[in-house]
Amino acid sequence: MAVIPFYGSDDPDLFAIERGAMDREGRVIAALDENLPTTGTALDVGAGDGFTAERLTTRTRNVVALEPAAGMIRRDRRLAWVQGEAECLPFADASFGAAYATWAYFFSRNWDPSPGLRELHRVVRRGGPLLIVDNLGSDEFSALSLDDMSADTEFWVRNGFACLAIDTHFDFENMTEARALLELFFGETGGERAALRLSFRVGLFVGRSSGCR
Numbered sequence: 149m150a151v152i153p154f155y156g157s158d159d160p161d162l163f164a165i166e167r168g169a170m171d172r173e174g175r176v177i178a179a180l181d182e183n184l185p186t187t188g189t190a191l192d193v194g195a196g197d198g199f200t201a202e203r204l205t206t207r208t209r210n211v212v213a214l215e216p217a218a219g220m221i222r223r224d225r226r227l228a229w230v231q232g233e234a235e236c237l238p239f240a241d242a243s244f245g246a247a248y249a250t251w252a253y254f255f256s257r258n259w260d261p262s263p264g265l266r267e268l269h270r271v272v273r274r275g276g277p278l279l280i281v282d283n284l285g286s287d288e289f290s291a292l293s294l295d296d297m298s299a300d301t302e303f304w305v306r307n308g309f310a311c312l313a314i315d316t317h318f319d320f321e322n323m324t325e326a327r328a329l330l331e332l333f334f335g336e337t338g339g340e341r342a343a344l345r346l347s348f349r350v351g352l353f354v355g356r357s358s359g360c361r
């Protein structure tokens with residue numbers, strides 16, 4: 149799997165609506181913050197426009213934001229940007245204390261993300277946390293899809309990850325924004341069944357680097 153096409157470069161305004169509505173409560177950011185080391189450097193794989201990296205960078209923790217799509221990279225966000233792909237990380241072995249990915253590359257239903265996982269074990273120092281965020285399903289948001297949008301929890305458990313469930317929501321500013329985004333995701337049905345608030349169950353898969361190349 150190479151770079152997965154993503155609409156955000158073509159429609160940054162809609163992506164801003166998505167990012168604003170999705171987990172407005174900040175529960176995913178809080179869970180990542182809790183599971184990342186407070187010092188050192190963490191890698192964000194498939195960082196998008198840097199929404200998450202910006203919130204997790206602190207005075208003592210740095211985040212390197214890796215993103216393949218030039219159009220997603222927001223240079224106005226003062227982050228350490230690197231253009232690259234999950235399966236071929238442009239970093240030396242053991243360069244980071246931790247790594248995470250939020251809804252990027254590691255969707256494990258349609259293909260095998262093992263090459264990207266091997267790269268995480270290589271670039272993160274032994275014992276450092278590897279954190280993968282994806283949909284868990286069984287919520288109002290996923291119910292709009294005909295397809296199974298949930299992460300392959302068995303894949304992560306088989307690979308030594310624990311699954312923490314985070315119950316959050318999509319909270320839209322208004323129905324125009326809700327319809328626009330849900331129509332993009334789910335077609336006409338998404339627009340028709342749009343609501344200002346939709347429950348959204350997220351999985352935080354927590355593993356540790358083996359430090360293996």
Ligand SMILES: C[S@@+](CC[C@H](N)C(=O)[O-])C[C@H]1O[C@@H](n2cnc3c(N)ncnc32)[C@H](O)[C@@H]1O
Nearest residue numbers: 150151152154194195196217233234250252253
């Ligand atoms: C749904 S967006 C999520 C962006 C960001 N992580 C967030 O939570 O806002 C998916 C991102 O993964 C990136 N991506 C696609 N293929 C990738 C790959 N092979 N390696 C790393 N990132 C990839 C896309 O360019 C896009 O920015």
